[in-house]
Amino acid sequence: MGKGYGDCSLEVTRACPIEMTLHIIGGKWKGIIIDILSEKSVRFNELKRLIPGITQRMLTLQLRELETDGIVKRKVEDTVPPKVEYSLTDQGENLSRILESMRVWGNKYYK
Amino acid sequence: MGKGYGDCSLEVTRACPIEMTLHIIGGKWKGIIIDILSEKSVRFNELKRLIPGITQRMLTLQLRELETDGIVKRKVEDTVPPKVEYSLTDQGENLSRILESMRVWGNKYYK
DNA sequence: CTGCATCCTCGCCGATACTG
DNA sequence: CAGTATCGGCGAGGATGCAG
Secondary structure, X not given: OOOOHHHHOOOHHHHOHHHHHHHHHOOOOHHHHHHHXXXXXXXXXXXXXXXXXXXXXXXXXXXXXXHHOOOEEEEEEOOOOOEEEEEEOHHHHHHHHHHXXXXXXXXXXXX | OOOOHHHHOOOHHHHOHHHXXXXXXXXXXXXXXXXXXXXXXXXXXXXXXXXXXXXXXXXXXXXXXXXXXXXXXXXXXXXXOOEEEEEEOHHHHHHHHHHHHHHHHHHHHHO
């Protein structure tokens, strides 16, 4: 008895944890976002500065998805100007270790 | 002195091993393909049978990409009818361990 | 500073038919 | 059995502008 893909029947993508995990970190900018947040909490604009090339729109969208998936926490200080700090949840921390192993693999892969 | 995303300058996607690894396993069917091949070598049609919903076109394309990226080996027996066996390279085997950790994480995540 | 609303492009992927 | 060829939809993501 293996992992039973035959049992996934119809919706393979939904049914299998691997596909689900891939979907969660699969967004174009999610890898780098999680990786940065694994080091420290970061504010929105600082995050934008740390990720050259990302647009405000995409940063917002990807953060919202990560928040919905329970990977990222959002802490709002209701001041003027507003101040929003993003950080990883516990699940996000665990996920970041997988990304770390991907970095190790990628570095070896690239010789 | 962290991991230095600030040093990625222009093309973040190309420069960072995490993004590269994500790109390699990011195809819609690559996760399940690698996962199946981590158990045993499989022929083309058997693979197609094991992945409900995939088309011949996509199976071919994804296998070609995985082959190009050095994840999958292709062994052709030049007989009639033809017989093609797919298996993982050593790099593919290492990569499959990361997928395994993603399965573990995904299962916990889903409770 | 931190967002949301629109519009538009581009390439991944699906459906289908054909081949050695 | 193991592919290739062609057509087309659809959605992720980019550019830009406005708002609290």
